[in-house]
Amino acid sequence: MTDLHTHILPGVDDGARDVQMSISMLRMEREQGVSTVVLSPHFYSDRENVDQFLQRRSVAFQALQSALGQLPAQERETLPRLVLGAEVAWRSDLVECEQLTELCIGTTNNLLLELPFTPWSNRLFDQLYDLMGCAGVTPVIAHLDRYLRLQRPRYIQEVLELGVPVQISAEILLHPFVRGKALKMLRCNQAHLLVSDCHDTGDRAPNLHKGMEIVRRKLGEQRAQELILCADELANE
Ligand SMILES: [Fe+2]
Numbered sequence: 001m002t003d004l005h006t007h008i009l010p011g012v013d014d015g016a017r018d019v020q021m022s023i024s025m026l027r028m029e030r031e032q033g034v035s036t037v038v039l040s041p042h043f044y045s046d047r048e049n050v051d052q053f054l055q056r057r058s059v060a061f062q063a064l065q066s067a068l069g070q071l072p073a074q075e076r077e078t079l080p081r082l083v084l085g086a087e088v089a090w091r092s093d094l095v096e097c098e099q100l101t102e103l104c105i106g107t108t109n110n111l112l113l114e115l116p117f118t119p120w121s122n123r124l125f126d127q128l129y130d131l132m133g134c135a136g137v138t139p140v141i142a143h144l145d146r147y148l149r150l151q152r153p154r155y156i157q158e159v160l161e162l163g164v165p166v167q168i169s170a171e172i173l174l175h176p177f178v179r180g181k182a183l184k185m186l187r188c189n190q191a192h193l194l195v196s197d198c199h200d201t202g203d204r205a206p207n208l209h210k211g212m213e214i215v216r217r218k219l220g221e222q223r224a225q226e227l228i229l230c231a232d233e234l235a236n237e
Contacts (some may be wrong), residue, residue: 001032001033001034001035001036001066001208001212001228001231002034002035002036002037002038002228002231002232002235003029003034003036003037003038003195003196003198003206003231004038004040004047004112004140004167004195004231004233004234004235005038005040005087005104005112005143005167005169005195005196005197006025006029006037006039006040006118006195006196006197006198006206006220007040007041007087007197007198007199008022008025008026008037008039008198009022009024009041009057009060009061009064010019010022010040010060010063010064011060011063011211012056012057012060013041013042014042014199015041015198015199015200016199016200017200019063019064019067019087020067021200021201022064022067022085023064023067023068023071024201025070025198025200025201025205025206026079026080027079028198028201028205028206028212029079029080029196029198029206029208030078030079030080031209032206032207032208032210033122033209034080034206034208034209035080035081035204036080036081036082036083036085036095036232036235036236037080037081037082037083038083038085038105038106038112038235039057039061039082039083039084039085040085040086040087040105040112041057041060041086041087042086042087042089043086043087043088043089043103044089044091044113045088045089045091045093045094045097046091048056048084050097050099050102050103051099053086053103054102057084057086061082061084069222083105083106083235084105084106085094085103085104085105085106085110085112086103087102087103087112087113087114087115088111088112088113088114089114090113090114090115090116090124092123092124092127093189094131094135095127095130095134097133097135097230100135100136100137101136104137105115105234106233106235107234108236109136109137109140110137110138110140110165110234111137111138111139111140112140112142112167113139113140113141113142114142114143115142115147115159116158117146117147117150118150119150119152120147120151120152120155124155125155125158128162138164138165139162139164140161140162140164140165140166140167140193141162141165141166141167141232142167142197143167143168143169143195143197144159144166144167144182144185144191145168145169145171145172145181145182146157146169147159148181148182153181160185160190160191165189165192165193165230165234166185166190166191166192166193167192167193167194167195168182168185168186168191168193168194168195169194169195169196169197169211170194170195170196170197170203170207170210170211170212170214171196171197171207171211173194173210173211173214173215174207174210174211179214183214183215183218183219185209186221186223186227186234187218187221187223188216192213192227192230193227193230193231193234194208194211194215194231195208196208196211196229199236212224212227212228215227
């Protein structure tokens with residue numbers, strides 16, 4: 001199983017604050033049956049350029065690798081495989097960024113994209129189509145569940161009709177009173193991925209197993225396997 005969206009990399013964003021927390025989170029992922037973790041720290045193009053981000057990410061990744069190297073080999077081998085990525089915050093000028101492929105997941109062209117929390121507009125979708133057409137990347141829409149109450153239903157529908165992979169966070173499935181719409185999107189194949197979007201070992205800890213158990217219970221084993229396969233493929237293309 002792949003967790004395609006995590007903030008496990010230490011000290012780069014509002015996720016793991018140090019390597020000890022990163023390792024604890026990787027252990028939690030392992031206990032949940034996760035064998036591949038995508039490290040996807042936030043990237044904000046209005047705060048730094050791609051080179052600066054990649055440099056910071058590289059330093060943090062080396063620190064994590066070095067700390068993992070101190071663990072007994074027996075344990076190290078049981079921890080999930082790590083794949084580098086980024087959670088790229090939407091900016092209207094993103095299409096002009098020539099280095100977008102360097103922010104994609106591993107060696108794929110799949111770009112984890114965080115849409116804005118401000119009201120969406122037709123213009124946003126025009127720009128999104130430009131990005132899909134020109135930049136040579138496939139957007140993977142992060143945590144659509146977080147926009148359901150924020151954005152107009154017709155825009156949510158427009159995202160579902162983009163024909164790109166859509167993520168739901170496991171967190172939303174853990175709340176019986178709010179999970180209905182997210183479950184419906186997963187059932188109807190309008191959403192294709194379940195991720196943890198974990199940030200720490202507390203309130204936002206890795207929880208993919210719990211979310212997947214809800215999928216199994218509500219939508220069946222076959223749908224759970226489809227979601228698992230989709231995440232595996234998007235990390236490995
Ligand atoms: Fe995230």
